[in-house]
Amino acid sequence: MAQSIEDKREIAMTKAEGRRIHQHPVLGPLEYAEECTIIVDSTPLRARQGEPILATLLAYGIRATRRTEKRGEPRGLFCGIGLCTDCMVTVNGTPNVRSCVTPVEAGMVISTGAGES
Numbered sequence: 577m578a579q580s581i582e583d584k585r586e587i588a589m590t591k592a593e594g595r596r597i598h599q600h601p602v603l604g605p606l607e608y609a610e611e612c613t614i615i616v617d618s619t620p621l622r623a624r625q626g627e628p629i630l631a632t633l634l635a636y637g638i639r640a641t642r643r644t645e646k647r648g649e650p651r652g653l654f655c656g657i658g659l660c661t662d663c664m665v666t667v668n669g670t671p672n673v674r675s676c677v678t679p680v681e682a683g684m685v686i687s688t689g690a691g692e693s
């Protein structure tokens with residue numbers, strides 16, 4: 577039996593929640609955050625407002641945020657603190673945004689896969 581778009585989206589969101597750390601041994605429980613929708617590569621994703629964009633991408637299993645310009649190799653989380661530029665994405669038309677240190681805002685339109693420019 578074929579799944580509807582809504583069913584597929586619900587399954588994706590459930591998997592995304594399963595990838596989050598809800599109880600961290602040092603930091604404690606995941607704090608409440610308003611949910612919002614962002615668009616990633618033309619797909620609407622449910623995100624937690626204020627969390628790093630990269631956290632949302634990883635929750636959905638998106639590990640490659642860009643490709644290198646010369647060889648087209650995938651890059652993603654490396655330093656996680658805004659220093660290495662491996663996690664860059666395009667946000668609302670602005671290229672080279674570090675997704676590990678840029679907080680999610682409702683309605684963001686994000687593109688992955690572009691090379692560094």
Ligand code: FES
Nearest residue numbers: 656658661663676
């Ligand atoms: S992972 Fe290094 S800048 Fe984001």
